[in-house]
Amino acid sequence: MTDIVCVAGVDLLMDYLEGVLTDDVRAALDAHVAECQRCAAFVDSYCATPGLFKHATDASLPDDIQRALRAFLRARRR
Amino acid sequence: MVVTAAEPGDELLAAQAAAGDDRAFEQLVSRYEARIFRLACRLTSETDAPDVLQETFLQVYRSLRTFRGDSRFSTWLYRIATNAALMNRRARARRPSEPLDQYLPRFDSRGVHTGTPEELQLPSRADELLDSQALADRAREVLARLPDMYRDPFVLRDLEDLTTAEVAAMLGLDPAAVRQRVHRARLMLRGYLSDLVGVRP
Numbered sequence: 439m440t441d442i443v444c445v446a447g448v449d450l451l452m453d454y455l456e457g458v459l460t461d462d463v464r465a466a467l468d469a470h471v472a473e474c475q476r477c478a479a480f481v482d483s484y485c486a487t488p489g490l491f492k493h494a495t496d497a498s499l500p501d502d503i504q505r506a507l508r509a510f511l512r513a514r515r516r
Numbered sequence: 517m518v519v520t521a522a523e524p525g526d527e528l529l530a531a532q533a534a535a536g537d538d539r540a541f542e543q544l545v546s547r548y549e550a551r552i553f554r555l556a557c558r559l560t561s562e563t564d565a566p567d568v569l570q571e572t573f574l575q576v577y578r579s580l581r582t583f584r585g586d587s588r589f590s591t592w593l594y595r596i597a598t599n600a601a602l603m604n605r606r607a608r609a610r611r612p613s614e615p616l617d618q619y620l621p622r623f624d625s626r627g628v629h630t631g632t633p634e635e636l637q638l639p640s641r642a643d644e645l646l647d648s649q650a651l652a653d654r655a656r657e658v659l660a661r662l663p664d665m666y667r668d669p670f671v672l673r674d675l676e677d678l679t680t681a682e683v684a685a686m687l688g689l690d691p692a693a694v695r696q697r698v699h700r701a702r703l704m705l706r707g708y709l710s711d712l713v714g715v716r717p
Contacts, residue, residue, distance in 0.1 A: 445627035452699035456680060476629040479637035480621065486640035487706040488674035493643065494655035495675060497557040499550040503566045507549060508542075510570045511577065515538060 442470040444477050451484055526589035534580040541580070545573055548590070552597045558671045559601035561660065568604050572597040594678065595686050598668075605664070613663040619707025619717050631715065639709035646712060658708050662701060669694050670701035 442450075447470050453459050454467055471477045524532075524540075526547070532540035552572050556565035575596050583592055622630045629636060642651060659667060672683045673694065680698075684691045707717030 443627035444629045445623040448621055448703070452695045452702070456695055458695070475633040476631065476636055479633040479635075480629060482637055483639040483710070484702060484706055487702050487709060488670075490640075490642055490651075490709065491655050491659070491705060492675045494648075494652045495554075495558055495659060497554050497562065497565075499553040503553065503569065504549060506566065507569055507573065508545070511541075511545065511573055514574055514577065515541075 442466050444470075444474060444480075447471065447474075447477055448480065448484075451481065455485070527585050530580060530583050530589050531585075533577075534583065541577060544576070544589075548593060549573070552593070555594070555597055555671070555676055556601050557656075558659065558675055559598065559668065560604055562656075564604050564608070568597065568601045571600040571604070575600065591678075591682060594672075594676070594682075598672065598686055602668070612661075614661050616658070616662060616704040616708065619704045619711060621703060621707060621717060631717075635710075635715045638713050638715050639706050642709045642713050651712075654708075654712060658705065662704065666697050666701040666704070669697045670705070673698045674702070 447467055450459060450463065450467055454464060459467070471481060524543070526544065529540045529544050529547075533544060549569065553565055553569050556568035556572070560568055572593070576593060579596070583589065624630055638645075646654075659671070662670070668687060669683055669689070672678045672686060673680060678686070680691050680694050683689075683698075684694045687694070689697075710717040
């Protein structure tokens with residue numbers, strides 16, 4: 439089993455989360471993150487990023503745009 | 517046993533709409549219009565999203581007869597909407613996109629993170645540390661600055677919750693390429709959040 443350093447661990451994160459790593463690489467990454475506070479903190483903020491962006495870009499449909507869409511579609515269906 | 521009247525499924529409504537039932541089509545529109553508008557905002561801009569929204573449902577209306585029940589209606593709809601968004605963007609003047617490489621994580625010569633654990637953790641608290649309107653404005657801005665090759669997979673995979681396989685099929689990429697691009701987008705956007713909360717990534 440080879441030891442993983444932070445820079446290599448970061449490269450593996452997406453594949454780790456998607457479950458496509460081999461068992462031995464997965465175990466090596468688990469072992470590194472369990473011992474490395476920096477990587478544990480990095481993983482937290484990496485995993486939080488999509489959710490933060492999802493929430494921050496959650497646009498709602500304005501009423502006037504909804505009305506315009508429906509009028510547009512009614513006109514095209516005639 | 518309690519039996520409740522279920523809403524008609526998308527695929528049933530699509531079949532009814534294809535057979536000329538306008539009310540079924542309207543139900544599909546009202547079920548998905550908000551989601552498609554949000555997707556369009558994320559892939560284009562709030563200015564262009566209304567056009568993408570109209571173009572999407574017009575295309576859906578015109579091609580309902582070609583919809584086969586072998587994929588989910590929502591997958592088919594998302595594919596039409598994504599294409600409409602990409603076409604809309606192509607018709608616009610090229611916006612300046614930046615690699616945003618300055619936000620990638622940094623390591624010392626041994627390959628160890630340069631930040632302290634506290635600094636590396638901080639971006640995950642961006643929503644507590646920043647005003648929510650300011651965060652929303654910055655998030656939209658940086659998404660627009662992200663090169664399309666990262667933006668599109670990130671939006672579809674992480675913001676719209678499609679699977680990696682669905683995103684790959686939609687963008688004509690290998691699943692491995694989708695993972696690689698989403699990963700890079702996450703790294704850059706994480707670093708951007710870090711910068712926003714006052715820590716050099």
